[in-house]
Amino acid sequence: MRRELVTWSVVLGLIIVAFATTVIVLNSTIYSSTGFVRSYLGALARHDMSSALEIADIYLPEEHGAASDGGAGATPIDTTGAGSLLLAGSHELLRPSALSSLEDIELVDNVSNPDGTETVTFSFELDGRPAKSSFTVIRDANNFGVFSTWDFATPPLTIVRLTVLNAQEFTANGSELVVPTQDVPSTYVVLTPSSFEVSHTSHYLKAEPIVVSATAPGDTVRARLDVVANEAMIAQVQREVNEYLDECATQVVLLPTGCPFGQPMSNRIVTTPEWSIADYPPVTLSPGSEPASWLMPATDAAAHLKVDVRSIFDGSVSTFDKDVSFSASYLVTFLPDDELLITAQYPQ
Structure with missing residues (x-):
């Protein structure tokens, strides 16, 4: 009987030691601060927006991007922590289709701070660029009283203030979006880390x-996208301006009506004035004072003008x-x- 008791005591001791060892190992890996952050980054790398938001304890209302694009379900936003950052701007970039590629995730540093928090630093390739x-x-609480759980003291969110000049439409990592007002900064909330290639391509603009x-949680990043007239728009305007001037040149008067050129004369004309365009004005376009104007x-x-004239002084005839x-x-x-309205601007 004593031998069996000793045997069971040894077995129980081994079980306790194994359990304690497992707890220590798990708390130093999966349930560690670094394991917590690595899980979040792994979700981003998989483009698993729902899991990334859940790990970060970020919840969005249904009408915003992540919820309608495979994200977390609707939960009211509070006004502290992640909630205060979420209220700072649009959630349209919180969608899986706008996420970056995240590869080669490596732990760089883990620092314990005096206030009990820990600062964990990871390196990675963000859309092919080192960052x-x-x-x-x-530390939040313990699962089953033994396994550590963690929260982000600073939510992994970054504010992007994007200004789109001379247009409202833009694309971010292929997702098509529209700013409320061109030439004015628009605020977007994005997950950290994120990288977006922002561009504009349309029929007449680029x-x-x-x-x-x-890459910095809680930070604000400012960016500006400068939209300009593309080659097709310049070519179209050049074509229409040239046609307009050619039409002006068909008028057989010294001062063609509604046209930017003319030649007043004090002498009398003898033959019909013949106009042609010697040099067309090369078209360049800059933004106008009103939206959607250039x-x-x-x-x-x-x-070029060719006309015979008679002098009012001596009656001689010469050719201009x-x-x-x-x-x-x-x-x-x-x-x-995609049509253009081209209006001549005359000096006031």
């Missing part, structure tokens, strides 16, 4: 893509055969179905 982020986490990186500034050009310089300016505005 790193530091997360401050705090923008050189910019990369917006968000301005071609006053640009030098030249028309010269280039007549002028400048042309036009306002271009968008119409439905």
